[in-house]
Amino acid sequence: MLAPLQKWLGLNSASNARTAIAMAAPLFILLVLAMMVLPLPPLALDILFTTNIAIALMVMMVAANMVKPLDFAAFPIVILLTTLLRLSLNVASSRVVLMEGHTGPGAAGAVIESFGQFLIGGNFAVGLIVFAILVVINFVVVTKGAERIAEVSARFTLDAMPGKQMAIDADLNAGIIDDKEAKRRRAEVAEEADFFGSMDGASKFVRGDAIAGLLILAITMIGGFIIGMAQHGLSAGEAGSTYVLLAVGDALVAQIPALLISVSAAMVVSRVGKDNPVSQQIGTQVFGSPRSIAVTAGVIGVLGLIPGMPHGVFLLIATALGAGAWWMWDRQRKRALAPPAPPAAPEPNAEATWDDLVPVDTLGLEVGYRLISLVDKSQQGDLLTRIKGVRRKFAQDVGFLPPAVHIRDNLELKPGAYRLLLRGAVIGEGEAYPGQLLAINPGGVTQKLPGTPTTDPAFGLPAVWIDERQREAAQMAGFTVVDCSTVVATHLSHLMQVHAAKLLGRVETQQLVEHVTRLAPKLIEDVVPKMVAIPTLQKVLQLLLEEGVHIRDMRSIVECLAEHAAVATDPGELARRVRISLAPAIVQQIYGPVRELDVIALEPELERLVAQALTSPHGAALDPGVADTLTRSAAETARRQEDLGHPACLLVPDVIRAPMARLLRRAAPRLRVLGHSEIPETHSIRIGSVIGATA
Numbered sequence: 001m002l003a004p005l006q007k008w009l010g011l012n013s014a015s016n017a018r019t020a021i022a023m024a025a026p027l028f029i030l031l032v033l034a035m036m037v038l039p040l041p042p043l044a045l046d047i048l049f050t051t052n053i054a055i056a057l058m059v060m061m062v063a064a065n066m067v068k069p070l071d072f073a074a075f076p077i078v079i080l081l082t083t084l085l086r087l088s089l090n091v092a093s094s095r096v097v098l099m100e101g102h103t104g105p106g107a108a109g110a111v112i113e114s115f116g117q118f119l120i121g122g123n124f125a126v127g128l129i130v131f132a133i134l135v136v137i138n139f140v141v142v143t144k145g146a147e148r149i150a151e152v153s154a155r156f157t158l159d160a161m162p163g164k165q166m167a168i169d170a171d172l173n174a175g176i177i178d179d180k181e182a183k184r185r186r187a188e189v190a191e192e193a194d195f196f197g198s199m200d201g202a203s204k205f206v207r208g209d210a211i212a213g214l215l216i217l218a219i220t221m222i223g224g225f226i227i228g229m230a231q232h233g234l235s236a237g238e239a240g241s242t243y244v245l246l247a248v249g250d251a252l253v254a255q256i257p258a259l260l261i262s263v264s265a266a267m268v269v270s271r272v273g274k275d276n277p278v279s280q281q282i283g284t285q286v287f288g289s290p291r292s293i294a295v296t297a298g299v300i301g302v303l304g305l306i307p308g309m310p311h312g313v314f315l316l317i318a319t320a321l322g323a324g325a326w327w328m329w330d331r332q333r334k335r336a337l338a339p340p341a342p343p344a345a346p347e348p349n350a351e352a353t354w355d356d357l358v359p360v361d362t363l364g365l366e367v368g369y370r371l372i373s374l375v376d377k378s379q380q381g382d383l384l385t386r387i388k389g390v391r392r393k394f395a396q397d398v399g400f401l402p403p404a405v406h407i408r409d410n411l412e413l414k415p416g417a418y419r420l421l422l423r424g425a426v427i428g429e430g431e432a433y434p435g436q437l438l439a440i441n442p443g444g445v446t447q448k449l450p451g452t453p454t455t456d457p458a459f460g461l462p463a464v465w466i467d468e469r470q471r472e473a474a475q476m477a478g479f480t481v482v483d484c485s486t487v488v489a490t491h492l493s494h495l496m497q498v499h500a501a502k503l504l505g506r507v508e509t510q511q512l513v514e515h516v517t518r519l520a521p522k523l524i525e526d527v528v529p530k531m532v533a534i535p536t537l538q539k540v541l542q543l544l545l546e547e548g549v550h551i552r553d554m555r556s557i558v559e560c561l562a563e564h565a566a567v568a569t570d571p572g573e574l575a576r577r578v579r580i581s582l583a584p585a586i587v588q589q590i591y592g593p594v595r596e597l598d599v600i601a602l603e604p605e606l607e608r609l610v611a612q613a614l615t616s617p618h619g620a621a622l623d624p625g626v627a628d629t630l631t632r633s634a635a636e637t638a639r640r641q642e643d644l645g646h647p648a649c650l651l652v653p654d655v656i657r658a659p660m661a662r663l664l665r666r667a668a669p670r671l672r673v674l675g676h677s678e679i680p681e682t683h684s685i686r687i688g689s690v691i692g693a694t695a
Contacts, residue, residue, distance in 0.1 A: 297321035
C-alpha cells in the first residue's frame with residue numbers, strides 16, 4: 001500500500017529518512033494550525049500539554065549545556081514553533097473550556113484539572129494571583145532583559161563583522177590558515193551574525209506569547225462567565241468557580257512552558273565565552289573562590305547570632321559554607337604541592353611530526369644541578385632578576401634589545417659548572433659555588449686569601465672563592481667581592497657585548513626599525529626599505545657592532561645612510577661612512593670626555609708596507625711572517641698602553657683601517673682601530689706608543 005505512494009512521491013529506501021526529516025517541520029506546522037480549528041478530546045489535550053512541558057524542559061537543558069551560540073543555531077525557529085504550539089493549545093483548550101466547562105472541572109482534561117485543583121487548591125483567586133506573578137516574572141523581568149541583550153548583541157555582532165573578516169584575511173595572507181579553514185571561519189562569522197539577528201526578532205515571539213496568554217485568560221474568563229449564565233443557566237457563583245477555575249488552570253499549564261522558553265532564550269543570549277558550558281562557568285567563577293565562600297559563611301554566622309534571628313538555620317548554612325570553603329582551600333593546597341605530572345612519553349610507533357623539531361635558542365644558559373638554586377625563586381635565587389637587568393642595560397648601552405636568555409639544567413655538567421651558548425654553540429664556560437663569594441684581584445693586591453684559587457670568567461683576572469665570613473677582610477685588602485649570581489650575570493653581560501653583532505638577527509633588526517619608526521616615522525619611511533633594504537641595514541649595523549661601536553643613535557645612522565645610499569651600496573663602504581658620521585661618539589666611547597687622545601701608531605715604513613699589501617689591486621696579501629710579528633707587537637703594545645692607564649687605540653690611514661681591525665681582532669680583542677678621518681676636529685692626538693716591527 002505504501003509502495004505506490006512512495007513511487008508517486010519519488011521516494012526510495014535511501015532517501016526515506018532525509019525526506020521524513022525535511023517534511024517534519026511543515027507537517028508539525030500544519031498539525032499546529034489544525035489544532036486551532038479542529039476540536040480536540042480531553043485525552044489529546046493531556047498528551048499535548050505534557051508534550052509541551054517536556055519540549056520546554058528539553059530546550060532549557062540544551063541551552064544550559066551548549067558551549068557557544070552556534071551549538072544551538074536552530075533556537076530562533078525553535079522559539080517560533082514552541083510559541084505557535086502553546087498558542088494553538090490555548091485556542092484548543094479555550095474552545096473545550098467554553099463548550100464543555102459546565103460539565104465539571106475535568107471537562108478540559110486531567111492536566112488542566114490538576115493545575116486548577118492541586119497547584120492552586122481550587123481557589124481561582126489564588127490562581128489569578130499566581131498567574132499574574134508568573135506573567136510579571138516572564139514579561140517584565142526575563143523577556144524584557146533577554147530582548148535588550150539580543151538587540152545589543154545583534155548590533156555589536158554586525159558591527160564586528162568587518163573586523164573579523166579582515167582578521168581572517170590577515171591570517172590567510174600570513175599563511176597561518178589555509179583556504180578551507182578561512183572559508184569555514186567566514187561562514188561561522190556570517191552564521192553568528194545571522195543567529196543574533198534572528199534572536200533579536202525571536203525575542204519578540206516570547207514577549208508576544210506572554211501578552212497573548214494574558215489576553216486569552218481574560219477572554220476565556222469573561223466568555224465562560226457569560227456562556228455559563230446565559231446558555232447553561234448557572235448562577236454567577238457557579239459560573240465563576242467553574243469557568244474561571246478552568247481558565248486559570250489552562251493559563252498556568254501554558255505559562256510554565258512559556259517561562260521555561262523565556263529563561264532558555266535569556267541563557268542563550270546572555271552567556272559570555274565559548275569554552276565551557278554555563279554550569280561549568282558558574283561553578284568555576286562563582287563557587288571557585290574559597291575566600292569568598294569563607295567570608296560569606298562568616299557573615300551568615302554573624303547574622304545567625306543576632307537575637308531574634310532563626311539561629312539554627314543561619315548557623316547550619318554558615319557551617320556548611322565554612323566546611324565547603326575549607327575543603328576547597330585544602331584541595332587547592334594539595335594540588336599546588338603535588339609534583340608536576342611527567343610529560344607523556346611519545347608512542348614508540350608514532351610518526352615523526354614538525355612538533356618534534358625543537359628550535360635552537362639564540363642565547364642559552366645551561367647550569368649544573370648545584371646552580372639550580374640560583375634560578376629558583378623559592379630558594380631566594382636572584383639570577384633571573386640579574387639577567388633581566390643585564391638585558392635592560394645592554395639595550396640601553398648598545399642600542400637594541402637582545403634575545404631572551406633560555407635557562408635549563410644540564411646533568412652532564414659538573415655540579416657547579418655553567419655554560420653559555422649562542423645558537424647552540426658554546427661561547428663561554430665557568431664554575432660557581434653557591435653560598436660562597438668570588439674575591440677578584442683588580443691588580444696590585446698581594447695579600448693571600450684562604451679559599452679556592454680561580455680566574456674571573458668574564459675578564460680573566462685572578463680570583464679566589466671565599467666564605468661569606470671573609471667578605472669584610474677581602475674588601476679591606478682591596479679585592480672586589482661578588483656573589484655567584486653576579487659572577488654568572490657579569491660573564492653573560494661581557495659575552496653579550498663581545499658577540500653583539502651575532503645577536504643582531506633579522507628579527508631584532510626589524511624590531512629596531514619598528515621602534516625607531518615610532519620616534520621618527522617620516523625618516524624611516526623615506527629610507528627603509530626604499531633606499532636601504534633591511535638585509536643591508538642589518539649588515540651595516542653588524543659591522544659597527546663587530547668593532548664595539550654602539551648603535552644607540554639610530555637616527556644619525558639612518559640619516560647618514562640616506563645621504564650616501566645613492567652613491568654606495570656596499571655595506572662595508574656604508575659602515576665606513578657611518579663611522580665617520582659617528583666619530584665624536586666613537587671617540588668619546590673609547591676615551592671619555594678628554595680632548596687629547598693618546599694613540600698607538602705604526603712605524604712609517606711598516607705602515608707603508610702594510611698599506612701596499614692590504615690595498616693591492618690583486619687582493620690583500622700580507623706576508624705571514626709580517627702579519628704574525630705585527631699581531632704580536634700590537635697585542636704587547638696594547639697591554640703596555642692599558643698598564644699606563646690609557647685606552648688601547650691604534651690610529652691608521654683610512655684605507656687600511658677596516659682590514660687592520662679584522663687582522664688584529666683575534667690577537668688583541670681590546671685594541672680599537674681608528675682611521676684618521678674618525679678623529680674629530682675638536683680633538684688633538686698624541687702618539688704614546690709606536691709599533692715598529694720590520695718585515
